[in-house]
Amino acid sequence: MWGAGLLNGLRITLRNMLRGPITVKYPHEKVELPERARWAVEPTFFEDGSPRCTACLTCVRVCPDHILSLDVETREDKSKRIVRFGYEIGACMMCGLCVEACPFDAIEMGHDYELAVTDPAELRRTLLADVDAASAAKHREEKAKASGEAGEGSDA
Amino acid sequence: MSDPRYEIYEAGLIGEGMHTPPVLPAGLRRAPGGVDGLRTEHLVVNMGPQHPSTHGVLRMIVELDGEEVVTAEASIGYLHRGIEKVAEHRRYDALGTLMDRGDYVAGIMGELAAALATEQLLEVEVPPKANWLRSLTSELNRIASHLVWFGTFGLDTGAMGQFLYAMRDREALLDILEAISGQRMMFNYVRPGGVVRDLPPGIDAKIREFVDTFENVYLPEHDALLGGNEIFQSRVKGIGVITREQALAFGLTGPNLRASGVKYDVRVDRPYAAYPELDFEVPVGEAGDAWDRYLVRMEEMRQAARMIRQCIDGMPEGPHMAKVPKLIKPPAGEVYAAVESARGETGVHLVSDGSEHPYRFRYRGPSLFALQALEEILPGHLLADVVMIIGSTDVMMGEIDR
Numbered sequence: 001m002w003g004a005g006l007l008n009g010l011r012i013t014l015r016n017m018l019r020g021p022i023t024v025k026y027p028h029e030k031v032e033l034p035e036r037a038r039w040a041v042e043p044t045f046f047e048d049g050s051p052r053c054t055a056c057l058t059c060v061r062v063c064p065d066h067i068l069s070l071d072v073e074t075r076e077d078k079s080k081r082i083v084r085f086g087y088e089i090g091a092c093m094m095c096g097l098c099v100e101a102c103p104f105d106a107i108e109m110g111h112d113y114e115l116a117v118t119d120p121a122e123l124r125r126t127l128l129a130d131v132d133a134a135s136a137a138k139h140r141e142e143k144a145k146a147s148g149e150a151g152e153g154s155d156a
Numbered sequence: 157m158s159d160p161r162y163e164i165y166e167a168g169l170i171g172e173g174m175h176t177p178p179v180l181p182a183g184l185r186r187a188p189g190g191v192d193g194l195r196t197e198h199l200v201v202n203m204g205p206q207h208p209s210t211h212g213v214l215r216m217i218v219e220l221d222g223e224e225v226v227t228a229e230a231s232i233g234y235l236h237r238g239i240e241k242v243a244e245h246r247r248y249d250a251l252g253t254l255m256d257r258g259d260y261v262a263g264i265m266g267e268l269a270a271a272l273a274t275e276q277l278l279e280v281e282v283p284p285k286a287n288w289l290r291s292l293t294s295e296l297n298r299i300a301s302h303l304v305w306f307g308t309f310g311l312d313t314g315a316m317g318q319f320l321y322a323m324r325d326r327e328a329l330l331d332i333l334e335a336i337s338g339q340r341m342m343f344n345y346v347r348p349g350g351v352v353r354d355l356p357p358g359i360d361a362k363i364r365e366f367v368d369t370f371e372n373v374y375l376p377e378h379d380a381l382l383g384g385n386e387i388f389q390s391r392v393k394g395i396g397v398i399t400r401e402q403a404l405a406f407g408l409t410g411p412n413l414r415a416s417g418v419k420y421d422v423r424v425d426r427p428y429a430a431y432p433e434l435d436f437e438v439p440v441g442e443a444g445d446a447w448d449r450y451l452v453r454m455e456e457m458r459q460a461a462r463m464i465r466q467c468i469d470g471m472p473e474g475p476h477m478a479k480v481p482k483l484i485k486p487p488a489g490e491v492y493a494a495v496e497s498a499r500g501e502t503g504v505h506l507v508s509d510g511s512e513h514p515y516r517f518r519y520r521g522p523s524l525f526a527l528q529a530l531e532e533i534l535p536g537h538l539l540a541d542v543v544m545i546i547g548s549t550d551v552m553m554g555e556i557d558r
């Protein structure tokens with residue numbers, strides 16, 4: 001019968017109406033992001049608060065859009081100082097390739113998704129400025145400590 | 157009626173034959189002036205690029221005789237980003253980020269095409285688990301893409317509700333894909349050698365739950381709501397017929413080709429990923445009109461749901477990534493790899509000169525061919541049908557303009 005489909009459609013729409021909303025009231029409620037969600041790149045730190053980055057430049061070379069930059073000063077004793085670790089968030093596509101490439105887990109993809117800014121200058125972020133770069137030896141030390149602790153299974 | 161403006165009606169100048177489409181001599185695209193004796197001027201209408209019904213930034217230049225289309229010309233390039241040229245400066249493992257932005261509604265399949273091409277160059281064997289994960293995410297993405305088509309196709313015909321319901325289901329799918337890959341549309345999940353991560357714990361239950369409700373509740377509802385609607389049926393049946401010969405001549409692939417009665421599916425005819433081991437059917441239409449394209453895509457969603465369940469059940473154990481050098485430098489050579497994306501055969505042609513960047517990267521977007529066919533199909537239709545015919549072919553400007 002012509003029109004049966006229309007009535008059936010009405011029935012379906014009514015049924016959907018009774019199912020209730022699936023949206024959230026955004027600024028007041030927020031959805032939980034999955035653990036793997038990729039947003040802005042953020043630096044990570046050792047427990048003592050010093051950055052994990054060794055200024056090896058792997059991430060700078062890997063980034064397809066060339067938006068990470070690292071100004072490094074090498075002192076006489078070969079230790080390095082990071083003058084500025086620059087990150088152009090406005091051009092970042094959040095692909096995660098830099099994070100995957102970093103051999104020291106010194107950067108991670110953050111979960112902060114409210115990235116809009118009113119001042120374009122804020123799109124040029126500085127991840128690290130004027131800090132000593134960690135050495136590979138420090139990473140090794142930490143690793144040894146962690147495995148030692150796991151072996152002993154004792155104090156923190 | 158004494159008004160001189162109406163004399164023309166009384167003189168019988170307007171009557172039968174006015175609404176038959178102008179017959180075009182072979183090879184001639186422009187009808188000689190006017191209907192019958194009226195000598196009305198043709199009207200050129202620019203549909204788009206901002207017109208909401210032209211799916212992105214497509215501009216159709218339609219020449220009208222009254223309500224009838226005489227010629228139609230697609231003007232493309234508003235979304236051009238030079239993806240093929242940019243790729244010549246990208247490393248092989250970053251090609252997927254470009255493919256995501258080609259067909260941005262079905263990104264996984266584009267990534268897969270680029271990864272398959274790179275693997276052919278490198279001659280690496282992909283572990284079985286990676287193949288199954290690729291098929292699983294492809295099919296999840298296919299449903300998400302078809303849902304966008306389903307919602308907007310209904311919008312083109314004037315229906316509204318199904319769009320919201322389709323977006324609700326797509327949202328659930330995007331949540332699943334986000335949990336697997338990390339992002340909702342620009343996944344960057346498939347890489348040369350496999351996939352970048354295994355499934356997160358607990359996601360199979362979520363996928364199973366989605367597929368069960370989608371297949372048993374939501375999809376039949378969608379079909380009844382739009383396809384069961386008599387007004388919708390009477391509007392889409394018989395319009396935009398693409399014959400078998402035309403479809404083949406224009407190089408159509410995917411649901412558009414299958415709706416015209418040609419059983420060609422890259423998943424079956426040039427198998428890749430885990431498709432040889434999956435059990436699914438390839439729906440084929442007969443008439444090649446907008447209604448058949450609707451039926452084929454709806455059936456494809458059903459088959460995709462079937463495949464997702466098989467993928468979850470049969471997921472093998474093992475590594476999800478083959479051993480691939482960190483800096484991919486394939487030997488010099490030339491390869492072509494294709495996948496069946498939601499719109500047809502998405503192909504990647506790679507030429508390598510042995511360096512870390514491709515020498516040439518060519519992206520075959522199936523929508524481009526569908527759009528070319530439209531120029532041939534549209535003349536003779538009413539203006540109101542134009543948007544529906546465009547909608548029925550599911551063209552995606554991201555991969556046309558690249």
Ligand code: SF4
Nearest residue numbers: 063092093095096098
């Ligand atoms: S996420 Fe991608 S685009 Fe952004 S900085 Fe890292 S590599 Fe570059």
Ligand code: SF4
Nearest residue numbers: 053054056057059102
């Ligand atoms: S963030 Fe990682 S890859 Fe980048 S310079 Fe620092 S240590 Fe190297």
